[in-house]
Amino acid sequence: NAGVTQTPKFQVLKTGQSMTLQCAQDMNHNSMYWYRQDPGMGLRLIYYSASEGTTDKGEVPNGYNVSRLNKREFSLRLESAAPSQTSVYFCASSELRGGSNEQFFGPGTRLTVL
Amino acid sequence: GQSLEQPSEVTAVEGAIVQINCTYQTSGFYGLSWYQQHDGGAPTFLSYNALDGLEETGRFSSFLSRSDSYGYLLLQELQMKDSASYFCAVRSGAGSYQLTFGKGTKLSVIP
Numbered sequence: 001n002a003g004v005t006q007t008p009k010f011q012v013l014k015t016g017q018s019m020t021l022q023c024a025q026d027m028n029h030n031s032m033y034w035y036r037q038d039p040g041m042g043l044r045l046i047y048y049s050a051s052e053g054t055t056d057k058g059e060v061p062n063g064y065n066v067s068r069l070n071k072r073e074f075s076l077r078l079e080s081a082a083p084s085q086t087s088v089y090f091c092a093s094s095e096l097r098g099g100s101n102e103q104f105f106g107p108g109t110r111l112t113v114l
Numbered sequence: 115g116q117s118l119e120q121p122s123e124v125t126a127v128e129g130a131i132v133q134i135n136c137t138y139q140t141s142g143f144y145g146l147s148w149y150q151q152h153d154g155g156a157p158t159f160l161s162y163n164a165l166d167g168l169e170e171t172g173r174f175s176s177f178l179s180r181s182d183s184y185g186y187l188l189l190q191e192l193q194m195k196d197s198a199s200y201f202c203a204v205r206s207g208a209g210s211y212q213l214t215f216g217k218g219t220k221l222s223v224i225p
Contacts, residue, residue, distance in 0.1 A: 024214040100162035
């Protein structure tokens, strides 16, 4: 099993360009998440999808959109990139049984916006 | 709002014991998790506490005091490979899918 995969691994954009970050999981999890991680800021939730067909805003949703394409795939779109969106983006998935909501993370996408 | 406080950096000697503290102020509380992240890598789940007390998993233990809104991660017999960042994270409710993460503690293990 590959777990959670993300593409691309690295990306450089110019201000105003758009792009879509792809995420897929093969663990048959219902829930998926997008986080951004900035130095000294920990992980901040952008959007999440509790189950196929639903999406909800997290802590920092402005400037982003998401699509839960099917149970496996959850994409994050930047419509008009800004330098403030330079960050490392992590996708995660989980199955909400038990108490921990243990989340499994992908390897991340390192995005630079010039 | 939600806030979690943990030290930004900790240094410890190989073979020693280190404790990483986490205090939280959240609008609801269901449980406290810990994640490990090596430089350039993805976070990975370490442990979870929902009830007061100590949970042990090999060299790692995690403690929770709900009345004090406080928890800690204890790493014993430190190894060089334990050098990483450690994040505490709160789940606020049984129906909540969200985890709120602390800013992380960078642990450096020195020979």
